[in-house]
Amino acid sequence: MILAKTGNEALAYAMKQVNPDVVAAYPITPSTEIVQIFSNYVHDGLVDTEFVAVESEHSAMSACIGAAASGCRTMTATASQGLALMHEMLFIAGGLRLPIVMAVASRSLSSPLNIHGDHSDSLASRDSGWMQFFCESVQEGYDTLFQAVKIAERTSLPAMVCVDGFILSHCLERVESFEDKKVRDWLGTWRPNWSLLDVARPILVGPATMQDYYFEFKRTQIEGMNRAMPVIEAVQEEFAREFGRGYGVxxxxxxxxxxxxxxxxxxxxxxxxxxxxxxxxxxxxxxxxxxxxxxxxxxxxxxxxxxxxxxxxxxxxxxxxxxxxxxxxxxxxxxxxxxxxxxxxxxxxxxxxxxxxxxxxxxxxxxxxxxxxxxxxxxxxxxx
Amino acid sequence: MARLKDLCKNPELFSSGHRACAGCGEALAVRQVLLAAQQPVVGIMPTGCTEIFSSIYPHSAWQIPMIHTAFETAASTAAGVETAYRFLRKAGRMKEDVKFIAFGGDGGTYDIGFQALSGAVERRHKFLYVCTDNEGYMNTGIQRSSATPYGAHTTTSPAGKVVPGKRQHRKDIMEIMIAHEVAYAAQTTIAFWSDLVTKVGKALAADGPSFLNVLVPCPLGWGHAGDETVKLSRLAADTCFWPIYEWDSGRYVINHQPREKLPVEEFMKPQGRFRHLFTQEGGAEVVAELQRHVDAKWALLQKRRECFGAD
CATH class of the missing domain: 3.40.50.920 (Rossmann fold)
Structure with a gap:
């Protein structure tokens, strides 16, 4: 179906089609609409998602980490100061290898305060252990969100899908959308190997480590990122086969x-x-x-x-x-x-x-x- | 009323062999809370003493699923875990009836994690938040928190030549949590194990977020011998420095009325953090001010009980 959607509308719509298990999010310009529109989907019964309207972006990412560690397909959206406030938790999501997917409407960082688009926020997060996709168009943002879910789950790495604030988040474009069912069949349901809520098999998520193990943990995380590129390429090919639009790295x-x-x-x-x-x-x-x-x-x-x-x-x-x-x-x-x-x-x-x-x-x-x-x-x- | 005879039959969900200091009140509190939680429980903890002494890889003292994320995130992580649970139950992917307990120290609760706690409670996530309150940032080496009492020496409120320790009274976290209309709020300390166990049971049965504030003496931070932990815990209650009470369905109940209300000095004197008040000039006024504050808060609590009490 051909739709006219802004970047935010398209990303919220893509999230609706993914129908994630949990979304925890907080409003911030220019990504606010994603959360607003998604709230409507929740309150109109169009998704099965449990939505948590948290009290800060820091808590948004903390709640996403809790939900993802509990075995749920988890998503959020943010921008700018919000992404900066999350900064601490981004590293924890990365270190815990949780496949959280986040839409980012990239925006400048204060000071001086400015709400418009640049890459200061997303690129300040570049070393946090998240995969980062930057999109040229609303269509690409829409398509990439689906790919990101699959890539994140296959690599056990969290992923950001970045669209430029206002330039894409607020501009109306022609979007070729897919049927809900086709998206959901392509993604399948998420069943991780480990879950905090598996009370029969108790696990400790997020231990402390000393000099004897920290580096080893980080090395495996780095290796996870080293091995992500072929997975990204494979998922892009699968996406092209299924939906007819191809993207390269x-x-x-x-x-x-x-x-x-x-x-x-x-x-x-x-x-x-x-x-x-x-x-x-x-x-x-x-x-x-x-x-x-x-x-x-x-x-x-x-x-x-x-x-x-x-x-x-x-x-x-x-x-x-x-x-x-x-x-x-x-x-x-x-x-x-x-x-x-x-x-x-x-x-x-x-x-x-x-x-x-x-x-x-x-x-x-x-x-x-x-x-x-x-x-x-x-x-x-x-x-x- | 919990009985030791029964409790000792419960499996220990917090293993011995962890790395807490000898006489650590916090470890005792965690053990007592889990002894009272015999249905499936998932734990959440912030960065802090409990996390460090229980969870250094490749060891874990937890026999329950446990997640640690950051210092200020016990309540917000709990919110995510509890939300995941509600989703999985709704989706038919999980059948067990699970309870959630977050353990935070006073730093992670009164201060840096306060916003997350307020938010999680306002959103009515169903979990028990246990504050193991040792009145300071002990994990980083004994700094003041907003739970540190007036006059106490810490490394950031030192007993100096001009300023004799902390210049502010503690924050009343109980009243703040009650103002959030939590489903159940209670305060206790580890010497009152039966009271503590009973309160955990009530908190876990409550239909909504609940809060338990547990005073946990810290030999290192308070400057007392490890074998005086339980004694100091009792003295805190008997001086009314730490009233043992609960707020249950809109009613205040005082669970421990000291037979004789002891002067707060009795609680202070065995502790190194108050020593300067008994050896330096001007100390007596500080002790008197703390006594005045304790008396005023105790009187206020009695009034609350009279106005909104069980009888």
Whole structure:
């Protein structure tokens, strides 16, 4: 069925179709509507979910951890300060290997307070042991939420599905939706090997460890993330077979004969596609590499996709405030470092706090990549 | 009325061999609570002494399922577990009748976990929250909490040359929980094991969230010998420093009326955390202020019992 939905509506609708066992959530701009709409589904009897309207995001994630450890398929949604407030609990969800799925409407972090879209919140959570998917469109957000449930349960890793705040969360798009039954059959029911509520087999969830075991626990968690990429690829293929839409971990757009490329993620990929097409019409050989999966890091895919370029522009919708640009820039730099011949990387930071990012801005970055050099290490696009 | 003869037949759900200090009141409280909980029980605990002395991998003292997440999250994690239980029962995926008990210290209850507790209780999650109150952050090395009594020395309210210990009275968590209209609230201490066991039974049978505040002397934090734990626990009640009472269906019941109400000094003197008040100048006024506060709170409780009492 073709629907007109905003990002928030589409994600809430996807959650309804997943029909999770437990949802614990707290409102925060710009993800509030997900929780609101889902509450309606609960109160109108359209889902079987037990919904907990908690008193903070910290408690939201704590309750999700309790529910997931008790064997329930568990979901939530948040953004920005809410994700920052959850920060402590994100690591615990990751360390306990609980397949919680969370929709994130990515937004800036205060101060100064700003409610608009950038990747500061989601990327500040990048080392918490969660898989992270960044979506270009509402359709991709809708599709990815289903994939995330399956991938999380198969890898025993929690997953965030990030859509850009307001730019996607509040913009109406055409969404090709699936039938409830088809989604539910594809996902099946969740039956973990262990549950806190199995009173006949008591377990201790969340022990303390000393120097003798902590590192070993973390090493197994790291190995879980190391092994996630093939699972993601497999589930994306299964999804394409079942629902007819395929996604890669990365997407190479008009890169075949390109001389320079730009790497980015999120909604700006749509703008960049337009800019690539415009420059191509002018005979300029530029391409785009879109990143869909930030955790686990697609380092091998990047090496394969980027090694042949002389210059690659890397775009970040956040800054690490380290005088070294954004997170994507530093991570791609690391991924390419071990190549015998590697492209020159140009760092661009754009769109913080929802700052407009225009096709002209996108074209300017592509031109910069073609030129192959710029004076400053990090270029801040569109800042007065 | 619980009888030792019966209780000793119950299986120990909290194993010996854990790492608590000798004379730890908290370990005694956990053991007594679980002796009273003989139906299937799932536990939730925050980071703190109990978690550290019971659950260092690869060991566990718990014979019940137990989850620990973070310091401020006993009630919010309990909310998630209890919600999962309601879902699984509704979905027909679980048949057992299970009770939920969260154990938090005073730091995790009065202070850092207070918001989560308030929220979970307001949402009426059906669980028993047991606060094992030793009046300070003992796991991090004896710092003040909002449960630390007036005048007590802790490492962040030290007995200094100018300021003689903590300058504020403790928070009245019982009245705060009663104001939440919990299904049942009670206060007791480990010397009153029969009272404690009876109260756990009532709390678990209550139709909604319940709260039990248990005073647990801490030899390390209070500065007393390990074999004085039970004695101090009794003195706390007999001085009315720690009234033994309950709030049941809107009624206040005082479960222990001391035959002779002892001066609070009797409770204070054996403890190192109050020693400065008996050796330094100006200490007497601090003791007098604590006595005044204890008397006022005790009188208020009597009034509450008269107005909203069982008789």
């Amino acid at each position: 990365i997407e190479e757009y008009r890169c075949e004969d390109a001389e320079a490329a730009v790497v980015l993620m999120g909604s700006a990929c749509g703008t960049m596609r337009e800019a690539v097409d415009t420059l191509r019409k002018q005979g300029k050989k530029v391409g785009m590499v879109k990143l869909r999966v930030f955790r686990p890091m697609a380092h091998e895919q990047f090496r394969r996709a980027l090694a042949r370029f002389k210059t690659v522009a890397v775009m970040d919708r956040m800054d690490t405030v380290s005088s070294w640009g954004g997170a994507l820039y530093t991570e791609i730099g690391s991924a390419l470092y071990h190549l015998p011949e590697r492209p020159k990387l140009l760092s661009y930071v754009y769109g913080l706090g929802g700052k407009e990012f225009s096709p002209a801005d996108a074209a300017g970055i592509l031109e910069g990549a073609l030129a192959g050099h710029k004076d400053e290490l990090v270029t801040y696009v569109g800042v007065r």
